[in-house]
Amino acid sequence: MTDAKKQAALDYHAKPIPGKLSVELTKPTATARDLSLAYSPGVAEPVREIARDPENAYRYTGKGNLVAVISDGSAILGLGNLGPLASKPVMEGKGVLFKCFAGINSVDIEVNAESPQAFIDTVARIADTWGGINLEDIKAPECFEIEQALIEQCSIPVFHDDQHGTAIVTAAGMLNALDIAGKRLEDARIVCLGAGAAAIACMKLLISCGACSENLVMLDRRGVIHAGREGLNPYKAMFAVETDKRTLDDAIDGADVFIGLSGPNLMTADHIRKMAPNPIVFACTNPDPEINPELARETRPDVIMATGRSDYPNQVNNVLGFPFIFRGALDVRATRINEEMKVAAVHALKDLAREPVPQAVLDAYELDHMTFGPEYIIPTPVDVRLLERITSAVAQAAVDSGVARRPYPAHYPLKTVDDVYGS
Ligand SMILES: O=C([O-])CC(=O)C(=O)O
Ligand SMILES: [Mg+2]
Numbered sequence: 281m282t283d284a285k286k287q288a289a290l291d292y293h294a295k296p297i298p299g300k301l302s303v304e305l306t307k308p309t310a311t312a313r314d315l316s317l318a319y320s321p322g323v324a325e326p327v328r329e330i331a332r333d334p335e336n337a338y339r340y341t342g343k344g345n346l347v348a349v350i351s352d353g354s355a356i357l358g359l360g361n362l363g364p365l366a367s368k369p370v371m372e373g374k375g376v377l378f379k380c381f382a383g384i385n386s387v388d389i390e391v392n393a394e395s396p397q398a399f400i401d402t403v404a405r406i407a408d409t410w411g412g413i414n415l416e417d418i419k420a421p422e423c424f425e426i427e428q429a430l431i432e433q434c435s436i437p438v439f440h441d442d443q444h445g446t447a448i449v450t451a452a453g454m455l456n457a458l459d460i461a462g463k464r465l466e467d468a469r470i471v472c473l474g475a476g477a478a479a480i481a482c483m484k485l486l487i488s489c490g491a492c493s494e495n496l497v498m499l500d501r502r503g504v505i506h507a508g509r510e511g512l513n514p515y516k517a518m519f520a521v522e523t524d525k526r527t528l529d530d531a532i533d534g535a536d537v538f539i540g541l542s543g544p545n546l547m548t549a550d551h552i553r554k555m556a557p558n559p560i561v562f563a564c565t566n567p568d569p570e571i572n573p574e575l576a577r578e579t580r581p582d583v584i585m586a587t588g589r590s591d592y593p594n595q596v597n598n599v600l601g602f603p604f605i606f607r608g609a610l611d612v613r614a615t616r617i618n619e620e621m622k623v624a625a626v627h628a629l630k631d632l633a634r635e636p637v638p639q640a641v642l643d644a645y646e647l648d649h650m651t652f653g654p655e656y657i658i659p660t661p662v663d664v665r666l667l668e669r670i671t672s673a674v675a676q677a678a679v680d681s682g683v684a685r686r687p688y689p690a691h692y693p694l695k696t697v698d699d700v701y702g703s
Contacts, residue, residue, distance in 0.1 A: 300373060300375070301379075348387055349378075353366055355477065364390035384700075400426055403415075403426075404433045412437040414606065441602045442477045446541070448485065463558070470539065474542030504526050507521060540563040540571075547561070549575055558582050607674075609675075611692070612686045614685070628669040632663070640662070668694055
């Protein structure tokens with residue numbers, strides 16, 4: 281980013297008031313009568329109702345439309361372990377996206393935990409107050425244990441966005457990119473740079489969508505994860521392959537697909553030059569991708585390129601997933617977000633990219649046209665149809681797979697965020 285853009289980002293956060301989120305009132309508070317209902321003595325009535333039946337919290341409090349965005353700041357974007365407080369702008373940012381794209385209220389919680397168990401205990405103790413929990417920017421491998429324990433201990437959806445949100449959006453974009461490149465996922469030679477939360481979840485989901493694990497090479501900071509390597513954690517060991525490749529330079533030779541979920545500028549022009557015809561490069565580290573998109577395109581005019589950013593075409597970023605996935609899950613009071621719901625989201629997202637783009641999206645991007653092809657493999661976050669398509673698909677999948685505690689919502693499909701409470 282230029283210095284001017286960096287300053288603009290700081291000003292955006294600082295002015296006119298600090299931060300990006302605020303709390304609003306939903307009931308009148310002008311009169312003594314209003315206050316006697318909102319607070320003592322009236323507030324005792326919903327207290328009694330909830331004590332009698334905890335389900336009444338959905339009726340008398342904001343629980344059903346409230347998601348906690350929780351981080352320990354141990355893997356903030358691609359910036360690293362910068363601590364809980366430094367993660368707050370990102371967590372507020374997730375709250376902005378929850379609200380503007382899916383009408384969901386959220387509170388960010390930054391936890392200073394000395395161990396995964398301390399983090400788990402902290403979150404488990406406050407879990408009942410939310411409709412769902414979005415775990416964010418927690419480093420691997422601790423994030424796997426943390427998410428699993430919380431899913432088991434909580435009766436509300438717990439979803440580690442960097443794993444599953446990113447994987448869902450990556451899979452949708454990849455299926456479309458491969459189609460445009462005239463390739464099949466089953467045959468594609470895939471190189472994944474990065475072996476953290478997002479990388480591992482993305483590779484798992486691509487395999488369940490049809491990718492061959494023998495065609496997949498994953499690299500961490502030490503190079504290729506191969507069968508002979510000592511000291512691999514169990515999550516990385518799942519991806520260890522028999523190969524004599526050791527470096528990115530070896531692995532990228534002839535690859536069809538590069539997925540970067542690692543760090544800035546780790547892919548060079550020489551790397552991309554060595555890829556197969558019509559290469560697919562998803563350089564998804566935020567904020568600075570593995571390779572600058574201009575350099576990629578200059579080096580390989582046949583590239584299909586995606587990043588995690590809003591300022592280049594093809595934004596493969598979990599923003600296309602988490603607001604809508606939680607919306608669908610909340611609206612049927614799903615107890616969890618299961619594989620069926622994730623796969624439904626992949627297909628809804630993938631299919632939507634093939635439809636004509638509404639004028640409002642073109643206006644937002646100041647473009648005359650956007651059509652399914654190398655420069656448009658995935659819908660943009662401002663596309664209001666995401667709300668309708670993904671929420672409907674996720675809610676239906678929750679109902680069909682038996683994790684919904686409510687029927688498919690009568691007020692669906694959602695056309696705008698104003699519709700989220702139904703009538
Ligand atoms: O915040 C974003 O842009 C996407 C994300 O979750 C991350 O990079 O950790
Ligand atoms: Mg994240």
